[in-house]
Amino acid sequence: MKISPKMKKALNDQTELEANASNTYLAMASWCEITGYEGSAAFFYVQAEEERQHMLKFVHYLNDLGVSAKIPGTKSPASNFKSLETIIKTALNNEQIVTKAIHNMVEIAQKEKDHSTYAFLEWFVNEQVEEEKKFETVLQKFGLIGRDKLAINEIDKILNTMSAIPIDTGAA
Ligand SMILES: [Fe+2]
Numbered sequence: 001m002k003i004s005p006k007m008k009k010a011l012n013d014q015t016e017l018e019a020n021a022s023n024t025y026l027a028m029a030s031w032c033e034i035t036g037y038e039g040s041a042a043f044f045y046v047q048a049e050e051e052r053q054h055m056l057k058f059v060h061y062l063n064d065l066g067v068s069a070k071i072p073g074t075k076s077p078a079s080n081f082k083s084l085e086t087i088i089k090t091a092l093n094n095e096q097i098v099t100k101a102i103h104n105m106v107e108i109a110q111k112e113k114d115h116s117t118y119a120f121l122e123w124f125v126n127e128q129v130e131e132e133k134k135f136e137t138v139l140q141k142f143g144l145i146g147r148d149k150l151a152i153n154e155i156d157k158i159l160n161t162m163s164a165i166p167i168d169t170g171a172a
């Protein structure tokens with residue numbers, strides 16, 4: 001199986017994007033933990049793990065094709081955050097960027113009639129719908145419940161519940 005240099009670069013870039021997403025969620029988890037938002041911390045530790053699984057999917061896919069995957073260095077994520085709400089907004093924003101990158105790869109695969117990569121990416125297309133929905137749902141809670149200390153405590157509990165929902169890593 002051969003993939004084009006353009007597709008190869010896009011897949012390697014995506015590996016980096018997923019690695020950075022994992023690191024960013026790890027930083028968010030750590031901030032939540034030290035701030036006393038235990039549920040949110042649990043939620044973001046799970047997100048960090050999930051993004052790492054995404055990264056590995058790209059690494060394995062490239063290696064399976066015999067194109068050696070480039071293991072990315074990661075950027076130092078921000079370590080200080082204004083509030084739980086800004087964290088969720090940033091997370092949603094990051095997910096939207098990832099969705100665009102995935103869609104962009106799907107278009108390359110379509111143009112190049114790269115059926116294997118197209119099929120591989122399908123899981124990610126669906127996953128991104130779930131990812132955006134997840135953060136949009138949480139963001140809505142601030143409008144619904146509020147932004148005072150009691151409301152944040154309530155939202156923290158909701159995030160704790162969400163952290164316990166088993167994630168679909170797409171592992172066969
Ligand atoms: Fe991801």
Ligand SMILES: [Fe+2]
Pocket residue numbers: 021051095098131
């Ligand atoms: Fe994600």
